[in-house]
Amino acid sequence: MRGYVPGCEVKVPVTLAEALDVLAAEPGGWRPMAGGTDLMVLFNAGRMPAGRFLDLSRIEELRGIWEDETTLRFGALTTFSEMRDCPSVHRHLPNLVKSARATGALAIQNRGTLGGNIANASPAADTPPSLLAYGAELELVSLRGRRTVAYDAFHQGYKQMDLAVDELVAGIRVPKPQGLGFHFYRKVGTRQAQAISKLCLAAYARIEGGLIAEFRVGLGSLAPAPVRARRAEAMILGKPLTALQVTAAREALMADICPIDDIRSTVHYRRVVTANVFQQMLEELAHA
Numbered sequence: 464m465r466g467y468v469p470g471c472e473v474k475v476p477v478t479l480a481e482a483l484d485v486l487a488a489e490p491g492g493w494r495p496m497a498g499g500t501d502l503m504v505l506f507n508a509g510r511m512p513a514g515r516f517l518d519l520s521r522i523e524e525l526r527g528i529w530e531d532e533t534t535l536r537f538g539a540l541t542t543f544s545e546m547r548d549c550p551s552v553h554r555h556l557p558n559l560v561k562s563a564r565a566t567g568a569l570a571i572q573n574r575g576t577l578g579g580n581i582a583n584a585s586p587a588a589d590t591p592p593s594l595l596a597y598g599a600e601l602e603l604v605s606l607r608g609r610r611t612v613a614y615d616a617f618h619q620g621y622k623q624m625d626l627a628v629d630e631l632v633a634g635i636r637v638p639k640p641q642g643l644g645f646h647f648y649r650k651v652g653t654r655q656a657q658a659i660s661k662l663c664l665a666a667y668a669r670i671e672g673g674l675i676a677e678f679r680v681g682l683g684s685l686a687p688a689p690v691r692a693r694r695a696e697a698m699i700l701g702k703p704l705t706a707l708q709v710t711a712a713r714e715a716l717m718a719d720i721c722p723i724d725d726i727r728s729t730v731h732y733r734r735v736v737t738a739n740v741f742q743q744m745l746e747e748l749a750h751a
């Protein structure tokens with residue numbers, strides 16, 4: 464049965480403190496809603512018939528993109544369009560611009576938020592691989608206080624997160640890449656636009672004196688949650704650009720992933736294409 468709109472309750476707090484009060488008073492009783500682009504699909508499909516929504520969209524404290532010398536900080540309500548159009552994001556975090564452009568169509572980009580993309584916890588979401596590659600951190604907030612979690616420790620399994628029922632994602636902090644950087648983002652879907660990923664790979668490397676001084680790879684649709692390619696990273700980190708062990712790193716990558724057959728793709732396709740995209744990335748890195 465479809466969700467029944469007149470049966471819904473919606474609270475619309477205008478401050479973060481007000482929203483946290485509601486979540487603390489009835490833990491699990493109210494579902495945070497940002498852009499609603501994931502939630503309304505579930506609601507319409509009848510998967511949350513008795514909707515009690517905490518609409519976050521009026522909370523100014525959750526908006527905006529700030530930067531200082533070392534960091535870009537995104538309020539959880541930052542939309543894909545805001546990321547896509549922000550000159551600082553273009554300059555420092557081009558993979559995040561590509562992720563935003565690759566997400567849905569313009570209507571979704573105008574309404575969907577970064578916080579929602581993270582907290583929806585889909586393994587196929589498009590910004591998590593970039594956030595993993597850039598070493599992002601999340602600011603989580605509740606009446607009990609504020610805490611910071613490394614994004615690569617946040618997803619703990621399929622739809623499992625280090626997020627309590629009375630907590631909100633308040634912001635996303637991404638360190639600004641320093642020095643000579645290499646950025647790579649590739650989403651593979653059925654079409655160039657408006658397709659959910661069959662697989663997604665984002666990478667960031669910092670090059671210092673001809674060596675790979677920093678290297679992270681984020682993967683989407685290749686495990687129950689967005690994951691880092693830690694084994695493959697270890698094969699590349701610290702190596703000279705001129706002697707990257709491509710074959711060994713490709714093999715290591717296969718141990719980092721555990722794709723499934725589903726309506727979008729197969730295990731075989733995902734393994735083969737991921738290895739090829741990874742190799743293409745390493746070949747571009749070798750010429751950076």
Ligand SMILES: Cc1cc2nc3c(=O)[nH]c(=O)nc-3n(C[C@H](O)[C@H](O)[C@H](O)COP(=O)(O)OP(=O)(O)OC[C@H]3O[C@@H](n4cnc5c(N)ncnc54)[C@H](O)[C@@H]3O)c2cc1C
Pocket residue numbers: 494495496497498499500501502503504519539540565566567568571574575576577578579580581582583587588589590630631632633657658659660
């Ligand atoms: C037609 C269509 C196409 C799409 N295409 C793509 C695509 O190509 N790539 C992609 O990645 N996604 C896609 N999506 C999914 C969706 O648009 C994104 O996941 C979006 O980022 C969700 O953000 P939202 O603000 O709309 O989240 P909502 O729907 O409001 O919420 C999603 C989840 O996050 C929780 N939540 C939201 N904000 C917070 C917060 N601050 N703190 C704690 N929990 C929170 C909610 O409780 C809910 O569980 C598509 C959706 C549609 C309908």
